[in-house]
Amino acid sequence: MELFLSQILNGLAIGQVYALIALGFSLVFGVANIINFAQGALFMLGAFIAYSAIAWFELPLVAAAAVSVVIVAILGLLLERIALRPLIGAPYIAPFLSTLAISTIIDQSAEIIWSPESQPFPAALSNTTFFIGNAYITLTDLVIFAFGAAATVALTLFISFTWTGRALRATAQDSAAAAQLGIRTEAMRQIAFGLAGALGALSGILVALYFQSVFPQMGIPFGLKGFAAALLGGLASIPGAVVGGLLLGIGETLASAYVGDSYRDAIAFTLLLLMLLVKPNGLLGSKRLDALGGAGAAAGAMPTTSLLASSSSQQTAIRAVYLPAWGFLVVGIAFATVPLVLTSTYVLQALIYGFIFALLAVSTSLVSGSVGILSIGHAAFFGVGAYAVGILARPYGLSADATLLVAIALTALVAVVAAIPLLRLTGHTAALGTLAIGQIGFLVFLNWVSVTRGPMGILNIPHPVLEILGGARFATTAQKYWLVLGFVVIGLVIAERYVSSPIGRVWRAIREDRLAAQASGLPVKRYILLAFAISGALAGLAGGLFAYVQQVVSPESFTVETSILVLTMAVLGGLGNFTGAAVSGFALAILPEFLRGFAEWRMIIYGLLLLAALRVRPQGLLGAR
Amino acid sequence: MADIAPRIVIDAIDVHYGAVQALFGLSLTVGDGEVVSVLGGNASGKSTTIKSVLGLVRPTKGTITLDGLRVDGQRPDAIIGRGVASVPEGRRVFPDMSVYENLLLGAYPRRREAKDLAGDLERVYEAFPRLKERRAQLAGTMSGGEQQMLALARAWLRRPSLVCIDEPSMGLSPRFVDQVYEVLHGWKAQGITILLVEQNARMALELADRAYVLQHGRVAVSGTARELASDPQVRKAYLGAA
Numbered sequence: 001m002e003l004f005l006s007q008i009l010n011g012l013a014i015g016q017v018y019a020l021i022a023l024g025f026s027l028v029f030g031v032a033n034i035i036n037f038a039q040g041a042l043f044m045l046g047a048f049i050a051y052s053a054i055a056w057f058e059l060p061l062v063a064a065a066a067v068s069v070v071i072v073a074i075l076g077l078l079l080e081r082i083a084l085r086p087l088i089g090a091p092y093i094a095p096f097l098s099t100l101a102i103s104t105i106i107d108q109s110a111e112i113i114w115s116p117e118s119q120p121f122p123a124a125l126s127n128t129t130f131f132i133g134n135a136y137i138t139l140t141d142l143v144i145f146a147f148g149a150a151a152t153v154a155l156t157l158f159i160s161f162t163w164t165g166r167a168l169r170a171t172a173q174d175s176a177a178a179a180q181l182g183i184r185t186e187a188m189r190q191i192a193f194g195l196a197g198a199l200g201a202l203s204g205i206l207v208a209l210y211f212q213s214v215f216p217q218m219g220i221p222f223g224l225k226g227f228a229a230a231l232l233g234g235l236a237s238i239p240g241a242v243v244g245g246l247l248l249g250i251g252e253t254l255a256s257a258y259v260g261d262s263y264r265d266a267i268a269f270t271l272l273l274l275m276l277l278v279k280p281n282g283l284l285g286s287k288r289l290d291a292l293g294g295a296g297a298a299a300g301a302m303p304t305t306s307l308l309a310s311s312s313s314q315q316t317a318i319r320a321v322y323l324p325a326w327g328f329l330v331v332g333i334a335f336a337t338v339p340l341v342l343t344s345t346y347v348l349q350a351l352i353y354g355f356i357f358a359l360l361a362v363s364t365s366l367v368s369g370s371v372g373i374l375s376i377g378h379a380a381f382f383g384v385g386a387y388a389v390g391i392l393a394r395p396y397g398l399s400a401d402a403t404l405l406v407a408i409a410l411t412a413l414v415a416v417v418a419a420i421p422l423l424r425l426t427g428h429t430a431a432l433g434t435l436a437i438g439q440i441g442f443l444v445f446l447n448w449v450s451v452t453r454g455p456m457g458i459l460n461i462p463h464p465v466l467e468i469l470g471g472a473r474f475a476t477t478a479q480k481y482w483l484v485l486g487f488v489v490i491g492l493v494i495a496e497r498y499v500s501s502p503i504g505r506v507w508r509a510i511r512e513d514r515l516a517a518q519a520s521g522l523p524v525k526r527y528i529l530l531a532f533a534i535s536g537a538l539a540g541l542a543g544g545l546f547a548y549v550q551q552v553v554s555p556e557s558f559t560v561e562t563s564i565l566v567l568t569m570a571v572l573g574g575l576g577n578f579t580g581a582a583v584s585g586f587a588l589a590i591l592p593e594f595l596r597g598f599a600e601w602r603m604i605i606y607g608l609l610l611l612a613a614l615r616v617r618p619q620g621l622l623g624a625r
Numbered sequence: 626m627a628d629i630a631p632r633i634v635i636d637a638i639d640v641h642y643g644a645v646q647a648l649f650g651l652s653l654t655v656g657d658g659e660v661v662s663v664l665g666g667n668a669s670g671k672s673t674t675i676k677s678v679l680g681l682v683r684p685t686k687g688t689i690t691l692d693g694l695r696v697d698g699q700r701p702d703a704i705i706g707r708g709v710a711s712v713p714e715g716r717r718v719f720p721d722m723s724v725y726e727n728l729l730l731g732a733y734p735r736r737r738e739a740k741d742l743a744g745d746l747e748r749v750y751e752a753f754p755r756l757k758e759r760r761a762q763l764a765g766t767m768s769g770g771e772q773q774m775l776a777l778a779r780a781w782l783r784r785p786s787l788v789c790i791d792e793p794s795m796g797l798s799p800r801f802v803d804q805v806y807e808v809l810h811g812w813k814a815q816g817i818t819i820l821l822v823e824q825n826a827r828m829a830l831e832l833a834d835r836a837y838v839l840q841h842g843r844v845a846v847s848g849t850a851r852e853l854a855s856d857p858q859v860r861k862a863y864l865g866a867a
Contacts, residue, residue, distance in 0.1 A: 163733065163736045166722075166726060166729065166730055166733075167730070167733060169719070169721075169722060169726075170719050170722070170730050173719045173720060173721055173722065174717055174719055174720075176681065176713070176717070177713055177717035177718075177719065178719075178730075179681070179700075179701040179702060180679060180681070180701055180705065180711040180713050180717075181705065181711070181730050181731060181733050181734075181779070181783075182701075182702045182705030182706055182733050182734040182783070183702060183730075183733055184700070184702045185702075186700075
């Protein structure tokens with residue numbers, strides 16, 4: 001019982017921090033109607049700038065924190081300026097992808113500046129422990145709770161009782177009406193982003209104090225938890241963000257105490273998915289989410305659920321360029337001749353990865369583009385396929401026919417189950433749901449040691465043997481090249497056949513206007529699940545082939561970075577355009593081979609590419625379909 | 626009245642929504658203290674006219690001047706800052722804010738005049754006892770007619786010299802339409818200049834000094850309210866006259 005109470009007190013402290021991150025999401029969501037994916041990056045920068053101020057310039061903690069809060073608030077303003085302002089009138093999904101790109105760039109830059117390693121935070125609060133009855137709480141926890149609570153109260157007072165606060169809320173509720181009362185709505189947007197930056201920095205510093213360490217990858221998990229907290233409480237609601245943060249903090253602290261610390265994050269993300277499933281408007285939420293295509297599909301400010309539509313009436317239609325299904329076969333046959341001419345294992349190896357990522361990008365494009373549920377979690381499906389092969393191939397001595405079949409079927413099943421919480425969501429919220437799925441997948445690969453062998457990974461995966469070809473063994477690189485190419489071409493042909501069929505037309509109808517699709521009597525849910533099943537099958541196949549090529553499967557291949565990468569491929573190719581996805585997947589996968597010396601710049605380059613594409617050609621290279 | 630120093634001069638503006646053109650060389654003036662009504666059917670360009678004046682849409686051609694200074698291409702807040710108030714189409718009260726806060730936001734450009742504000746708020750409560758009663762209630766929970774009253778009161782708290790009003794009678798019961806126009810007649814008596822867009826031509830022509838009838842983005846007929854009210858064509862098309 002004492003433990004239980006202590007955990008609750010402890011959870012309140014970390015929960016207060018989540019509440020701050022959540023408030024950052026809520027403010028920006030309210031005023032600018034977008035989910036700022038870069039909130040996590042601002043949070044991470046807050047922690048690191050404070051860290052540098054202490055470690056490099058020997059500032060005291062309070063001064064370092066103040067410096068960090070100010071700098072990150074300014075970065076928040078810049079974020080709005082650079083990544084979002086130019087996209088007003090662009091497709092609805094562009095701002096979200098833009099913040100995603102910025103966050104990738106910031107995260108990777110942080111790894112370059114501060115090294116990817118986790119570092120001890122150089123300031124600590126005293127570890128004095130207080131007892132309330134038999135339950136205890138440390139001074140650190142108390143200070144964190146007090147600071148978080150004070151910031152929340154200050155923000156609430158500001159929002160409720162100042163002219164600027166009222167104007168902020170008015171802009172959040174009806175931007176056009178606010179403008180007609182003389183409110184500078186652009187300025188309100190900027191203030192919201194500045195405040196979100198300040199809140200992000202403050203929460204980053206508090207988390208650094210709480211866990212006594214900082215690491216460049218902290219942004220995404222904490223950003224996602226902050227979003228989970230915001231969603232838990234109702235995205236646009238400020239008291240909701242606080243309640244959500246506290247509940248999440250208590251929930252995950254209890255989970256880590258009674259289930260195991262490695263499950264802390266997995267439980268937080270599962271909670272997020274459950275919330276999406278049960279009550280997507282949140283505990284204290286209003287109908288505001290609907291405006292983003294949240295719970296009720298096409299309703300509110302956004303008259304369509306389409307990712308590609310925009311509020312600008314000045315849209316020009318871009319003709320999509322794509323191959324028919326047999327075209328993939330022709331291209332595949334052309335590629336099949338390459339090993340006859342080229343013998344360099346290095347080049348063939350690069351091409352093999354190109355094929356695998358082409359398939360993975362198409363799989364992502366299917367759900368993200370054709371159905372319109374932006375997937376930032378595809379690495380999880382990719383991983384399921386890879387692990388299925390990794391686990392089955394050696395100990396059971398199964399042939400590649402069998403393992404790949406299991407990989408395909410299992411991943412399809414996992415994808416369908418994962419899609420269930422997403423069924424009622426569209427737009428940004430669905431995207432964050434997929435992100436949670438991706439994170440859960442990664443955490444399972446990492447922590448389910450008895451099956452996946454955890455961080456060690458599965459080594460020595462044997463060369464594939466196909467029973468169907470009379471036990472042919474694919475041992476050399478050229479042989480594996482043909483094997484992969486063969487399967488990828490089959491996968492692409494099937495995918496293209498689907499998307500060009502009446503089924504594909506239904507998918508696009510669901511994407512364009514889910515309500516209208518429902519009103520036309522289409523069984524929307526069934527079609528979405530079908531899309532996830534096929535997408536999962538393709539990703540599972542890609543993963544299985546990947547395992548055979550790598551001969552090693554380990555969790556770091558299936559991080560959120562991979563998910564962002566394949567989504568970037570899908571967007572660059574033109575969402576829903578499988579030819580485009582395959583081309584850009586292939587190109588972006590072999591690109592790093594040419595950038596060997598700049599390995600750490602890779603994600604930055606991808607981020608910049610995505611950012612540039614959104615500005616210049618949001619429909620993708622070959623046009624969205 | 627219209628000849629001396631007009632407040633608003635719209636000179637031959639074109640407005641496009643993407644590829645669609647909504648206004649074709651539209652010209653219109655509003656004199657000081659005048660009530661000018663813009664009438665017309667659906668998609669005739671009435672709302673676009675008022676939106677152009679408020680800076681919510683930008684003309685692709687032509688100019689708009691307010692008190693002799695060009696305002697086309699300026700942001701709405703800059704235009705409102707020059708003594709203009711707006712009663713938007715569909716009321717657009719802030720649904721999750723209290724009636725009191727909605728009223729305060731009307732006075733946002735005057736936020737530094739704290740003293741006068743308190744007095745003006747009292748005057749509003751006197752004129753609209755219903756709003757006083759419900760001042761703590763969320764605006765979104767009120768009826769359409771009450772919301773329209775709130776939108777009017779909110780605009781009045783701007784203490785404007787010029788008000789742009791977009792379809793104040795839309796979706797209201799006849800009782801509330803009468804109340805709305807009672808308020809507008811009061812404003813006219815106070816000397817406030819009004820640009821009124823309206824589908825309810827009968828009510829609008831009773832209030833207005835002059836009016837323009839738009840058709841397909843062009844001025845079809847214009848003249849004094851009395852002339853138009855007796856114009857057989859206007860009577861037939863907009864007044865349902867027998």
